[in-house]
Amino acid sequence: KTGTCWVNLGDTYGGSGNASGHTPETKNLQYKTSEMGATRGITIGLMPKSLIMIPFRFAIEMANRGWILRNTIIWHKPNCMPSSAKDRFTVDFEYIFFFTKNRKYIFEQQLENMVNESDTRYRQKLRSDKHYNLKGPYKNNFPSSFNLKGRNKRCVWRITNKPFPQAHFAVYPESLCETPIKAGCPPEGVVLDPFMGTGTTLLVASKLNRRSIGIELSEDYIQMA
Numbered sequence: 001k002t003g004t005c006w007v008n009l010g011d012t013y014g015g016s017g018n019a020s021g022h023t024p025e026t027k028n029l030q031y032k033t034s035e036m037g038a039t040r041g042i043t044i045g046l047m048p049k050s051l052i053m054i055p056f057r058f059a060i061e062m063a064n065r066g067w068i069l070r071n072t073i074i075w076h077k078p079n080c081m082p083s084s085a086k087d088r089f090t091v092d093f094e095y096i097f098f099f100t101k102n103r104k105y106i107f108e109q110q111l112e113n114m115v116n117e118s119d120t121r122y123r124q125k126l127r128s129d130k131h132y133n134l135k136g137p138y139k140n141n142f143p144s145s146f147n148l149k150g151r152n153k154r155c156v157w158r159i160t161n162k163p164f165p166q167a168h169f170a171v172y173p174e175s176l177c178e179t180p181i182k183a184g185c186p187p188e189g190v191v192l193d194p195f196m197g198t199g200t201t202l203l204v205a206s207k208l209n210r211r212s213i214g215i216e217l218s219e220d221y222i223q224m225a
Contacts, residue, residue, distance in 0.1 A: 192213050
C-alpha cells in the first residue's frame with residue numbers, strides 16, 4: 001500500500017494501412033478508423049499520421065482503475081534519434097508517470113541544484129526597492145522553500161541515452177532509474193521490474209543497496225542481464 005509505481009511510455013503515430021512490419025498475429029490488431037471504414041494501422045479512431053496518445057490513454061485508464069497520478073515527468077533526451085520526417089518536429093522526450101495506490105506512501109524528497117538565474121535573481125529584480133526584502137518567506141531575496149542543499153527536483157529530467165555493447169538497441173540510462181528508486185524505495189524495500197529487459201533497473205537497485213526482482217520473457221535479455 002505504501003509503494004510507488006513508475007511507468008515509462010513513448011507515443012507513436014497512426015499507420016498508413018499497408019501493415020508493414022506486422023506479423024500475421026499483430027496485423028489483426030488494426031482498427032477501422034475513418035467514416036469510410038478504411039483500415040489504417042493501430043490508430044484507435046484517429047486519422048493516419050496522428051499521434052495515438054498512448055501515454056495519455058494509459059494514464060487515464062490507470063486513474064479509472066483507482067491509481068493516483070502524482071506526476072507526469074518528461075524524460076528529455078538531448079541525444080535523441082534523428083527523424084527523417086520533414087512535416088513535424090523531432091520528438092526528443094518520453095513520458096514517465098508516477099502513480100501511487102494511496103494518498104499516504106513512502107517518498108523521500110529528491111533535491112537538485114538551485115539555478116540562481118531562474119528564480120532568485122528574478123525575485124530580486126521583482127522585489128527591488130520594496131519592503132518585501134525584509135520579510136519572509138523571501139527575506140534577503142532567498143525563498144524559504146530552498147535550502148543550502150538544493151531545491152525540490154523538477155519534472156523535466158535531462159538524461160542522455162547510453163549505448164549498450166551487447167545489443168543494437170538503447171537501454172535505460174542508469175541515471176533514469178536512480179531517482180525513482182531513491183524516492184520511492186527505502187533501503188529495506190524491494191524494487192520490482194516486470195519488464196526487466198537487460199536488467200538496468202536491477203543493477204541500479206543493487207548499487208543503491210536495494211533488493212530487486214526482475215521478470216523477463218526473453219532468454220537472450222536474461223543472459224545479457
